Amino acid sequence: MSDRAIEACLEAAVRFRPRGAGRTIRVAATLLTCAEAVAILNGMRMPPEAEAAYRHVNVHNPRCPLLFHHGRQAWACPPGLERHPVFGINWAGAVLMCRHIGARLPHVAEWEAFASNNDPDRLYPWGDEAPTHERANYDEYLGGTSEVGRFPPSELGLYDLAGNLCEWCADPYAPDETVAHRPMERVVKGGAWSKDARYLRIRSSRGKWERLGTTTIGFRPVWDD
Amino acid sequence: MPRSPFLLLAHHRSGSNLLNDLLQAHPGIECLNEPLSMHTSYFRECDLAPWRWEDFDPGLFHPALAGRPGLRDYLAELRGFLRQSDSRRVVGFKETVLFGKLEWLKAFMPDLKVLFLKRDVRAVVSSVLRSGLMQELWQYEQRVPLAFAALYPHYHRQAPPNEAVAGAELAAMSVVLRYELADRTLGLFEHCVLEFESLMRDPAATLEAVTLFLGVPQDAAPLQFLQGRQSERRGGLFSSFRVRDEVQSGWQHHLNPRQLQAIEQVLAAARPAGEEGPHR
Numbered sequence: 192m193s194d195r196a197i198e199a200c201l202e203a204a205v206r207f208r209p210r211g212a213g214r215t216i217r218v219a220a221t222l223l224t225c226a227e228a229v230a231i232l233n234g235m236r237m238p239p240e241a242e243a244a245y246r247h248v249n250v251h252n253p254r255c256p257l258l259f260h261h262g263r264q265a266w267a268c269p270p271g272l273e274r275h276p277v278f279g280i281n282w283a284g285a286v287l288m289c290r291h292i293g294a295r296l297p298h299v300a301e302w303e304a305f306a307s308n309n310d311p312d313r314l315y316p317w318g319d320e321a322p323t324h325e326r327a328n329y330d331e332y333l334g335g336t337s338e339v340g341r342f343p344p345s346e347l348g349l350y351d352l353a354g355n356l357c358e359w360c361a362d363p364y365a366p367d368e369t370v371a372h373r374p375m376e377r378v379v380k381g382g383a384w385s386k387d388a389r390y391l392r393i394r395s396s397r398g399k400w401e402r403l404g405t406t407t408i409g410f411r412p413v414w415d416d
Numbered sequence: 417m418p419r420s421p422f423l424l425l426a427h428h429r430s431g432s433n434l435l436n437d438l439l440q441a442h443p444g445i446e447c448l449n450e451p452l453s454m455h456t457s458y459f460r461e462c463d464l465a466p467w468r469w470e471d472f473d474p475g476l477f478h479p480a481l482a483g484r485p486g487l488r489d490y491l492a493e494l495r496g497f498l499r500q501s502d503s504r505r506v507v508g509f510k511e512t513v514l515f516g517k518l519e520w521l522k523a524f525m526p527d528l529k530v531l532f533l534k535r536d537v538r539a540v541v542s543s544v545l546r547s548g549l550m551q552e553l554w555q556y557e558q559r560v561p562l563a564f565a566a567l568y569p570h571y572h573r574q575a576p577p578n579e580a581v582a583g584a585e586l587a588a589m590s591v592v593l594r595y596e597l598a599d600r601t602l603g604l605f606e607h608c609v610l611e612f613e614s615l616m617r618d619p620a621a622t623l624e625a626v627t628l629f630l631g632v633p634q635d636a637a638p639l640q641f642l643q644g645r646q647s648e649r650r651g652g653l654f655s656s657f658r659v660r661d662e663v664q665s666g667w668q669h670h671l672n673p674r675q676l677q678a679i680e681q682v683l684a685a686a687r688p689a690g691e692e693g694p695h696r
Contacts, residue, residue: 242486243458251457253553331651366504375497385651387644400448400497402490403455 194230197292204414205348209304210311217414218297218305221339221350222276222358223288225256225268231288232257232266247284249404255279274338276356276409282377282401285359285410294412296361299396301413302380306352306393308345314392316345316352322388327354330387337384353391356409357383357399364398373398383407419631420606421498421525422447422508425515426533427594428554429543431612431663434645434656435533436510438623441641444632448509451494458487463513463554464563464593472523495525506630515594516563518601530605531629532598535612541587541679542667545580556586564589567596571685574678584675588682596686616664 204217223231232248239259240250248257256272257279259265268277280288282296289295297305307313317326324332327342328351336355344350357379363372376398382390385407389395399408424439424447426432439447452459462480471478481488494509501507508531514521521528550556561573576582602609608629615622619642627634650657671679 243484244456244487244490246486249455252454331655331657334650334652334655370504373500375493375500385655387641402493402497403448403451405449 194234196224196227196230197234200224200227200412201292201414205305206416207305207347209301210309212301212304215416216297216301216305217416218347218349219294219412220344220348222356222409222411224273224339225275225277226273228257228277228280228288229266229268231291235287235291237266245281245404247281247287247404249279249281252279252404252406254406255404274340275336276339276351278336278356278406278409279404280408280410281404282359284404286361289410289412292412294414296359296410297413299360299362299378299380302358302360303393305347305349306345306380308347314394316349316393317343322353322391327351327382327391328384329354329382329391331385333384335384352381352393354382355384357381357386357390357397357407359408359410364396366398375400375402377401379408419501419503419506420527420529421501422506422529422531422630423514423521424508424510424531424533425518425598426510426512427535427540427591428512428549429547430533430535430540430591431615432510432512432533433654434642434658435610435612435615437645437656438638438642439508439626441638442627442632442635443637444505444635445630446505446507448497448507450511451509452511453513456487456490458484459513460554464516464559467517467520469519469523472520477524478520491524498525498528506632508630515597518598519604522601522604528605529629530602530607531626532602532607532609533612534595534609536667537588537591537595537683538671538676538679539612539664539667540591541584541675542670544587544590545583546670550583550587556590560586560590560593564593567593568685571682574681576678577674580672581674581678584671585678585682588679592682592686613664616660 200219203220205220206215206217208215240246240248245251249255250258256268256277257266260267285296306316328337339350345352358381360378360380362378363374364376364378365372378396379399380396424432424436436447436449439445467478476482477488477491498507544550574585576585620639623638624634645656646660648657649659
């Protein structure tokens, strides 16, 4: 973690104890940004995606904000996107990148706890008032991702818990408690720039195929204290 | 009871993003967005290359994939994911690059259903031209004329007066060619042909037909989603926030008479002699 971007990410992380948990965790204040992702990938010495089907980073989508610069033998992102949340990384890639910085993906219960500040009845990270485009990036108001920190933080100081990008969680997805987990799917939380308001609710969960790195899913590392 | 997975097959810029969003709004449908053209480099590069039924190989999937173990693994995973259709939901995917590979696809995944979305050729051409993606991303000039000539050897490309007319002719060739490929092979599958104009004109009836075909119960969410999305224009190139009148008749303002004439010439080449055909 020699890179300054990663150190800043850890320094800005918010210490939080989920209700009923025995110990605290530190939650990244923002979704992982493109600059941070570049620093991590280069720190990992992640090789370029050489196969026609990527392993972790979806370099095949023309909108992917990460590219491998063969001349410099390093990952990079286009100028202007450094403070945007990174997308196009599949679940396994997110797990690996978190691991490299000593972090992990949050479990669903943890995510809901820090998004609600331990209030199980709260509808949205800001309270129960309906979403507006002053509160979050959703429903195509902006037509793409926005810089992290553009919208007001939660009372814990966490940004973009609703909107901008959905967030990979550690857990496999089950539509409800009566059926088995779907082994190829992982839970995503929080809604995204192109998704409608119902996905901004703290309790809203979707299952997404873990193999794909899409344009609407990012992630937020958490560290065990 | 397990349900069959489905493919939503459509030409670029023919309304499939909107239909995909509508399907996703249904609680019993999961539709992946272009897992081949946006998650691999390979299928865009070999778009329109014909893969036949007899090319299917249970081990390699296709001889062209012999040196691509990662891509074969990915295809096997994709097939496994699609077969997670069950009594609670049906799983499918939207694609634009499989028109030349439908025979092979039937062999690769015999239980697949196909929902084929068609749209007025003029509207598709207009949207393709305005997208700016025709050459750099989709590479029509490298792929379309050769495949079109294989189906319509008597057609000779015009000597267009300018780039705009040449683009309209090339985009029209792409649409006509892909629709013809689909018409020739869809009989292999349980399939349903859906016209985008019908979806705009009578969304309730059209969505009812779609849910019936996919074997899921009707749900109010897709219709509500559509009404919300048609309230205003919002978002970027791939946004489904579009006002209905603009979606239906925007092409009339964007295409000039010379472009319309070029499109008509392509359509005429594809029609049986003496037949007056619709623009789809």
